[in-house]
Amino acid sequence: MSRWLSRTPSVRTVIPRYYQAKARLIDLLGDLPGHSAFPPERTLSDVFGMSRTTIRKALEELVLEGRLIRGTGRQGTFVAPQGRIHRITLDALVQDAVTRERPEVRALVDLVNAESVLLHGDEPIGVRSTYLRAERFPRFAERYDGTPLRRFLTDTYDIRFGDPHPWCTTARATPRVATLLDVRPATPVLSVGWVGTDSTGAQVERSWVVLRGDRAQLALSAPARP
Amino acid sequence: MSRWLSRTPSVRTVIPRYYQAKARLIDLLGDLPGHSAFPPERTLSDVFGMSRTTIRKALEELVLEGRLIRGTGRQGTFVAPQGRIHRITLDALVQDAVTRERPEVRALVDLVNAESVLLHGDEPIGVRSTYLRAERFPRFAERYDGTPLRRFLTDTYDIRFGDPHPWCTTARATPRVATLLDVRPATPVLSVGWVGTDSTGAQVERSWVVLRGDRAQLALSAPARP
């Protein structure tokens, strides 16, 4: 086995400091009802005898898990109320059936891009972005009426889509996505992508969705097998 | 709308410093073939005129995207070779058909836990953990022979599984998972969970899989619709 692929043992028996902090914060969290104010970072730093950086790392994990909510300025940190994580089906993503802001359509050279922010209530939970071959969808920008994208394409351009074969990964929010989703840059997000083909097998659509992990989960389907 | 749910505008027109670093690192990366040595953090810190922390944040993102590989000690940082990201089907995860180390079986109070490290070659790409109701699967620990779990349960205990309705999220590696996957604690990972039921609808299995995002993607299925 070549050396750059060697599996380092990397024992690490010690529990990281930030993780000890997280455990204590979870204790603290357990007693508090939703919407309670949570102590500020600097206080926790003093009380726990750890640097603010370490505390922040622990807090960040709890935010990502949807257990804490943080606001800027005097808003501070709060205990998140229950039931803020929504399950979204893969089918709804592909079919563009999730509530969203009206897509922003941009014409590129050979492509057209439609980008929208997925909403639950008025909270942003994801971003959807689709690239279409301009040639196959003439005058898309003028004609598109904001209805669910796949249905629109089927109705207007007489497309018959094949299986999109989506895939799923973790990624980090780019600055642009972070702005749209109202998270900090580099926040871990769930990313789903797929390629749409027409009846001839030609690629006509390329899409991805980025979901906020603290507000959305992806519901999948895996039928039982004999 | 209550104030802790208010959508802060949070304009953030500026590009974060770490993201500028990342862009420059990608430039640097573009010219290098796989397995090339990459400059150490302290050098990049000097050259870019940024703190090591900021550089590290950029490097970490590239590692997570599978474009760089880092080793401890004198190993340093390398350009990752192509084709190290493997697509794994959801079905293979649920059916336990991914190559793996022999599961470690532990008896708990009312439950039995089977935990294994998923492998591609000899690289760890994920962790699979299943909890079974001890009552429904008597003497599981002694009887289990290491074959794919669902098949074993079907054959040995005459289970007929229903649809597991899996779901998918981002999470961060706990210290334990980090050790098994050979990543640092708090590394973002892809998490897939499901609940297995028998023909009566009773929950008999509860499983989750954690996948390293830099080595594995989850292949999904979403059939085209009329």
Place this chain on the structure above:
DNA sequence: CAGTGGTCTAGACCACTCT
């Protein structure tokens, strides 16, 4: 032993929000 990545600290500075 020198140099690497991994962790943690202390503190500066900023933008923002509530009072």
Place this chain on the structure above:
DNA sequence: GAGTGGTCTAGACCACTGG
């Protein structure tokens, strides 16, 4: 204005690896 979270810096200390 005071206090909050967000970003970035400089540097200490450690474990580990290769020459």
